[in-house]
Amino acid sequence: MDIKAVGPADINAVLQQMRALREQAAQPLGRLDNAAALDRTQAGSRTEAGTSLQFGAALEQAVQTVDQLQKTAGASATAFARGEEKDLVKVMIDSQKSSIGFQAMVQVRNRMVTAYQDIMNMPI
Numbered sequence: 824m825d826i827k828a829v830g831p832a833d834i835n836a837v838l839q840q841m842r843a844l845r846e847q848a849a850q851p852l853g854r855l856d857n858a859a860a861l862d863r864t865q866a867g868s869r870t871e872a873g874t875s876l877q878f879g880a881a882l883e884q885a886v887q888t889v890d891q892l893q894k895t896a897g898a899s900a901t902a903f904a905r906g907e908e909k910d911l912v913k914v915m916i917d918s919q920k921s922s923i924g925f926q927a928m929v930q931v932r933n934r935m936v937t938a939y940q941d942i943m944n945m946p947i
Contacts, residue, residue, distance in 0.1 A: 895921070
């Protein structure tokens, strides 16, 4: 069973995408006086949709990785309880990886809920 851990490069890529979206959201819209400006805005919308899909895929992959880490930790603990696994250190490391991954996902979820609530409370 091969587990692909979420590395710093993956996390940095997601953070970079979030920063870019934050910067785009902070820019004033301004008036669209001509067709060229409208075309640029529509092109930006297509780019934002692609970025959104990339973020969603990265988030889905992170959730699957955390799920796999939890399954591995559970299997290691069960194997240790049965006497099949003799290395307690490996079992504890698997457990800690699972715990840290889950805590990170909870923090991401909390931040996303907060961002959603902030957006919903914005005056129009």
